[in-house]
Amino acid sequence: MKATAELKPLQRLLEASAIMLSEPMKEQFRDSLKRFMIPKGRILVDLGQVSRCLYFIEKGAMRTYYLRGSEDITSLLVSDGDIVCIAESFLLQKPSNDVLETLEDTIGYSISYDAYRNLVNQDLQMAGLAVQLLEQHLINFTDRVKVFKYLSVEQRVAHYISQPSSLLRRIPDHYIATYLGTTAATFSRCLKTINMDKVL
Numbered sequence: 001m002k003a004t005a006e007l008k009p010l011q012r013l014l015e016a017s018a019i020m021l022s023e024p025m026k027e028q029f030r031d032s033l034k035r036f037m038i039p040k041g042r043i044l045v046d047l048g049q050v051s052r053c054l055y056f057i058e059k060g061a062m063r064t065y066y067l068r069g070s071e072d073i074t075s076l077l078v079s080d081g082d083i084v085c086i087a088e089s090f091l092l093q094k095p096s097n098d099v100l101e102t103l104e105d106t107i108g109y110s111i112s113y114d115a116y117r118n119l120v121n122q123d124l125q126m127a128g129l130a131v132q133l134l135e136q137h138l139i140n141f142t143d144r145v146k147v148f149k150y151l152s153v154e155q156r157v158a159h160y161i162s163q164p165s166s167l168l169r170r171i172p173d174h175y176i177a178t179y180l181g182t183t184a185a186t187f188s189r190c191l192k193t194i195n196m197d198k199v200l
Contacts, residue, residue, distance in 0.1 A: 021123070038105070040104050044062070050096065054085045055083065056109045057079065060105060066097060066099070071178075161191075
């Protein structure tokens with residue numbers, strides 16, 4: 001059975017900001033956002049660089065990955081309606097151990113670290129929105145840990161492709177495979193054993 005779509009982080013932020021923020025703060029928030037159109041395959045943050053921006057994705061896909069020997073391992077997959085940065089590097093303004101790249105031509109908005117800090121430091125409601133996003137990120141991370149702890153590889157694959165946020169057929173399978181902690185060959189075998197009508 002196909003999973004029920006949930007409110008994506010960007011939509012959640014926009015709806016909450018419409019209710020919680022004063023008109024001057026809404027205007028300042030809008031003025032802080034910079035429109036972007038970034039082509040597929042662009043590295044936004046490389047190893048050793050500082051993550052300078054938070055990205056709000058309207059349409060497209062990105063991933064973060066780290067290197068293990070000569071192999072790159074996908075640590076995060078995001079797409080339409082998601083919000084992304086390399087959190088540790090962005091929040092602490094320290095060199096990144098991960099890479100952030102676009103997997104599709106991607107459009108949306110970005111906000112710089114300085115603008116982000118200025119907004120959350122001067123307005124309690126904006127700070128509250130930031131806390132909500134961090135809480136949701138923590139919940140999502142906890143859910144992913146549970147998936148790895150309790151599910152077999154085949155179950156992880158079935159669980160992932162049943163999600164509305166699945167990027168199956170949008171990006172190369174080997175990115176999804178490493179994200180799920182397996183190889184491209186095992187991922188392909190799992191797809192052949194899964195009843196796609198039940199999960200898609």
